[in-house]
Amino acid sequence: MRDGKLTGYAPQPVPGVTPDQRIEVESHSVPCDGEVGVGGLGHPRVWLRIAAGYDQVTCPYCSITYVLKAGAGDGDHH
Numbered sequence: 642m643r644d645g646k647l648t649g650y651a652p653q654p655v656p657g658v659t660p661d662q663r664i665e666v667e668s669h670s671v672p673c674d675g676e677v678g679v680g681g682l683g684h685p686r687v688w689l690r691i692a693a694g695y696d697q698v699t700c701p702y703c704s705i706t707y708v709l710k711a712g713a714g715d716g717d718h719h
Contacts, residue, residue: 652701664706
């Protein structure tokens with residue numbers, strides 16, 4: 642779903658609730674289709690955005706948490 646008001650909303654993991662499946666990435670924009678998730682059943686491809694001031698984002702479909710590698714994404718202006 643597109644964020645029409647550009648609120649910068651980015652799902653974050655909830656300790657004790659969100660499965661601890663973490664993938665390191667090198668960009669603030671991350672595609673997710675659930676294929677790397679447990680069971681690999683997949684879901685519609687969505688683009689997740691790691692918001693300014695954060696180092697991770699969690700997919701609202703499959704709960705995979707994408708973590709920005711240290712020093713990565715510094716020149717990423719998408």
